[in-house]
Amino acid sequence: xxxxxxxxxxxxxxxxxxxxxxxxxxxxxxxxxxxxxxxxxxxxxxxxxxxxxxxxxxxxxxxxxxxxxxxxxxxxxxxxxxxxxxxxxxxxxxxxxxxxxxxxxxxxxxxxxxxxxxxxxxxxxxxxxxxxxxxxxxxxxxxxxxxxxxxxxxxxxxxxxxxxxxxxxxxxxxxxxxxxxxxxxxxxxxxxxxxxxxxxxxxxxxxxxxxxxxxxxxxxxxxxxxxxxxxxxxxxxxxxxxxxxxxxxxxxxxxxxxxxxxxxxxxxxxxxxxxxxxxxxxxxxxxxxxxxxxxxxxxxxxxxxxxxxxxxxxxxxxxxxxxxxxxxxxxxxxxxxxxxxxxxxxxxxxxxxxxxxx
Numbered sequence: 245x246x247x248x249x250x251x252x253x254x255x256x257x258x259x260x261x262x263x264x265x266x267x268x269x270x271x272x273x274x275x276x277x278x279x280x281x282x283x284x285x286x287x288x289x290x291x292x293x294x295x296x297x298x299x300x301x302x303x304x305x306x307x308x309x310x311x312x313x314x315x316x317x318x319x320x321x322x323x324x325x326x327x328x329x330x331x332x333x334x335x336x337x338x339x340x341x342x343x344x345x346x347x348x349x350x351x352x353x354x355x356x357x358x359x360x361x362x363x364x365x366x367x368x369x370x371x372x373x374x375x376x377x378x379x380x381x382x383x384x385x386x387x388x389x390x391x392x393x394x395x396x397x398x399x400x401x402x403x404x405x406x407x408x409x410x411x412x413x414x415x416x417x418x419x420x421x422x423x424x425x426x427x428x429x430x431x432x433x434x435x436x437x438x439x440x441x442x443x444x445x446x447x448x449x450x451x452x453x454x455x456x457x458x459x460x461x462x463x464x465x466x467x468x469x470x471x472x473x474x475x476x477x478x479x480x481x482x483x484x485x486x487x488x489x490x491x492x493x494x495x496x497x498x499x500x501x502x503x504x505x506x507x508x509x510x511x512x513x514x515x516x517x518x519x520x521x522x523x524x525x526x527x528x529x530x531x532x533x534x535x536x537x538x539x540x541x542x543x544x545x546x547x548x549x550x551x552x553x554x555x556x557x558x559x560x561x562x563x564x565x566x567x568x569x570x571x572x573x574x575x576x577x578x579x580x581x582x583x584x585x586x587x588x589x590x591x592x593x594x595x596x597x598x599x600x601x602x
Contacts, residue, residue, distance in 0.1 A: 247428045253393040254420045256428070257323065257349055257413070258283035260397035261295075265432040266347075267318035268296035270309035272328060275361040276417040277351035280323045293434055303328045307335030314344040315460035317440040317447030319401055323349035325417075326367050327358060329375075336410055337376030340477075341462030343446070345404035347397065348382070349413045351420035354585035362585020363417030365507060368562035371414050372536040379474055381481045383411040383488065384535040386506040390424035398429060407484055408446070414535060416558060418508040418587065490533035491542055495521075499528025501601055502546055503593065504567050505556040506532050513556055516593035527597065535563070540570045547574040552601035556593055557581045576601060 251259070257280050261269060271281045281299060289295035300306035306322050313320035324332060329350045339346055350371065354364040369375075371384050383403050385396045393415060400411040440447060441455075451457035464470040492510075495517055496502065503513045510531040517527045530546070530553075532539050546553075552575055555564035561579040568577045580596035582588045 246430055248425060249428060250423060250425055251390065252279055252421055252423050253387070253390045253415060254279035254351065255283045256390050256394040256426050257397060258287065259428050260394040261321060262287060262289045262293060263429050263431045264398050264401060265293065265319065265434040266295055266321060266401070267434055268298070268309075268313050268320040269322065270298050270300050270306040270313070270320065271322050271324065272300050272303050272306050274325045274328045276353055276363070276420050277323050277325045277349065279420070280349065280351075293431075295434070303331035304335065307332035307339075310346050310348075311335055311339050311342075311344070314339060314346045315342070315448045317444035317449070319347075319405075319435065321347035321349070321401075323351070325351050325353045326355050326364070329367065329370065333370075333376035336382070337378050337380055338462045339410050340380035340382070341378060342460050343408045344410070344460065345401070345408050346410050347400045347404060347413070348410060350415070352414070352416045354583070360585040361417065363508060363587060364558050364583075364585060365416050365509065366559040366562070367414065368535065368557070368559065371412055372538070372566075380477065381409070381484070381536055383407070383409055383484060384414050385411065385490075386414050386533060386535050387419055388507050388510045388531065389419070390422060390426045393419060394426050394428060403488060405444075407480060409480065409484070414507075416507045417585075422508075485537040488534060489537050489539045489542065491539040492531040492533060494529040494531065496528035496530060496546070498526055499549075500526045500551050501528075501597055502550050502553045503527055503529045503556050503597075504532070504543070504553055504563065505529065506535060506563065508587070509556050509558055512588065512590055513593060516590035519590050520594045520597065523594075525594070525597070527594075532563070538566045538570075540566070543567065543570040544572070547571050550575065552576040552578070554593075554597055554601060555579045556588070556596075558587065559583065
């Protein structure tokens with residue numbers, strides 16, 4: 245049954261994973277997402293649902309454990325924060341190249357380097373532009389509340405298995421540490437081995453008298469075959485772009501200017517819109533929920549409706565490039581952000597609109 249609790253976003257991820265019926269979590273502690281692993285260890289799901297929870301010796305080990313678990317058709321996941329995700333990128337590329345589903349959580353911190361443990365949104369490029377090597381894509385969900393942190397666990401797993409592709413929950417440190425009321429989903433049973441065999445015929449389960457061996461690999465030495473494989477990947481990505489775009493519009497109907505923001509930035513933008521409208525300035529908010537696939541078409545429809553757009557991000561300007569591509573030069577698009585873990589205020593956003601767009 246559903247349960248209402250007050251908890252951090254990171255804690256919501258852990259509880260939602262247990263309730264989804266996840267088979268395994270493999271991770272390594274790093275702030276500001278350590279509560280995911282800590283909560284899983286405290287809840288001890290191996291005693292109740294049979295879920296494996298393992299603190300690996302490193303981020304590289306953790307992602308390769310995910311690779312192995314995903315190859316058997318299990319619902320497996322990992323989580324980390326910015327520099328930890330960087331260490332996982334080779335493994336993530338392998339998983340994408342092997343057509344495997346898994347869930348990855350990144351609770352972003354400021355960088356570059358070790359940076360700070362304060363919130364940031366500077367991993368946008370890393371996530372939606374590939375990050376690791378090769379022409380691959382990650383289905384990317386950007387939560388802006390603790391409720392969405394919980395909801396996107398099941399959504400991320402479901403999309404990953406629907407398309408046999410890794411899915412990423414890209415949150416920032418503020419959403420991970422924020423405490424809110426959340427409705428936790430009901431418990432689901434873990435898939436049995438028989439159900440996995442039926443639903444995932446591609447899984448590596450060994451060779452038996454009535455089953456041939458499946459080989460899971462991203463390696464292909466014949467360039468002709470590798471090109472065909474890559475073309476198939478691109479066809480899959482186009483299908484995801486056609487079917488899985490998600491976004492939210494807030495007070496856009498009469499807006500003269502649009503704020504484009506995701507995650508915690510979108511929450512601050514809502515207050516900025518309230519302040520601006522009290523001054524007679526009509527602002528609206530367009531919030532991409534899927535950062536990839538990016539809601540290009542839905543956003544481009546505003547090119548003839550508003551005077552300009554401000555991409556509001558906790559970085560030096562990353563998503564703004566996709567906003568500009570969506571507009572194709574039809575209207576003015578500017579960026580506003582703070583760096584190093586500093587979070588902007590609603591008034592700073594309103595002032596940025598006045599300075600950059602009006």
